[in-house]
Amino acid sequence: MSEQLTHLTSNGEVHMVDVGAKAVTKRTATASGELLMQAATLDLVLSGSSPKGDVFAVARIAGIQGAKKTAELIPLCHPLPLSGLTVEIKPEQALPGLRVEATCSTTGQTGVEMEAITAVSTALITLYDMLKSVDPGMSIRQIQLLEKDGGRHGHWKR
Template identity: 50%
Template sequence: MAGFSHLNQAGEANMVDVSAKQITTRSAIAQGYLYANDAVIQGISEARIAKGDVFAVARVAGIQGAKRCADLIPLCHPLALSKVDISFALEPEQNRIAVQCFCKLDGKTGVEMEALTGVNIALLTLFDMCKALDPAMRIEQVCVLNKQGGKTGDWHRDAV
């Protein structure tokens, strides 16, 4: 099964052994969008969402999600994250909210999965808090924007 690092010789799922890897500073940023109607965008911008401060709650949820990635994704290594940051940008002209998750650590494996988990949990929390105003909201374009560190070095996505 050459080429698949998460399979053993018998083709079974296997957690990769990273014990021989060097500890390096690693970081990743993932991004996604919540598309919503004007009522949601305006309600958030005017702090009028009935369930409260949606960005504060989604920020904490996203941080928790990134920290719990290994509990959710099979074969992910549990990581001691040194930094998780969730940020939001209202983009009313496109009826969307941009959400980014930045994760960083000094470790032996990358943090892309943690960043992706963090951004998805933040997006899902926004959806949950606003669904009464727009049940047709949608989450789209979730991706890793960049990653730094490790054996493969730095990687940046071309324009999204």
């Protein structure tokens, strides 16, 4: 824990860290999160009366578009062009609710953890938006990094 918070200069002000001297390497990251809901809400999403496809497609696209906006949303994030991004949404009866997992990759000087986490959180709040008329009490939990690779620190896994 002796490390510095890298987003702060020596006089304690925020800045966008200079990564210009870092190696350009392949970077990947996977994050996930969950939307808890009433069992009846999950049934509604999965039942024939509701086109699960469209609901899931909207959230997947929101996740992808959200990830592209990471540096616009998070002040000290470096802009970087993603080379690939997948957002998966799975119903989980045990929660009950929906689980979102996003994996992204790039070749660059900074990691893509924040892009993966932003994809997950944007997909989750989009799902919340589409289902809130029937279940406003839903909650989002367990948004976390599962794994990342590339860069000076190498592989990290939860």
